[in-house]
Amino acid sequence: MIIVNAKFYIKEDKKFQFLNEIQELISFSKKEAGCIEYSLYESINVQNEFVMIENWESMETIEKHNSNPLLVKFAQNIGDYSLKKPVLHIVEMKED
Incomplete structure (x- = not known):
């Protein structure tokens, strides 16, 4: 399983839009x-x-998700409502 945490720092006046x-x-x-x-x-x-x-089953499913038009649009617009660049953490959990 792949775990992705994305932290966003949003401008007060852009919270509703975000x-x-x-x-x-x-x-x-x-x-x-x-x-x-x-x-x-x-x-x-x-x-x-x-x-x-x-949480995603695999890196392949994340790669497919990354081409989602809504995600692409969101990524293009994030600068409009962010105080600073989002912080991204990706961890792979190996099953025993």
Whole structure:
């Protein structure tokens, strides 16, 4: 399983726009082959800080997801609502 954590730092005046656009991406992504989990969480400690937690069956399913038109659009627009560049962490969990 591949675990992806993407942290977003959103401008206060762009929070609604960010949440509106990302909701469609989340809904669609959860239906993609190989998607185990795809959820967005907001920090209770830092205002307008979010983390997307994704679990995928394999790197191949992530590569296919990366061509999702909604993800491509989101990636192109993220600069419009971000205070700084998102931070991405990818970990592969090996099963014994």
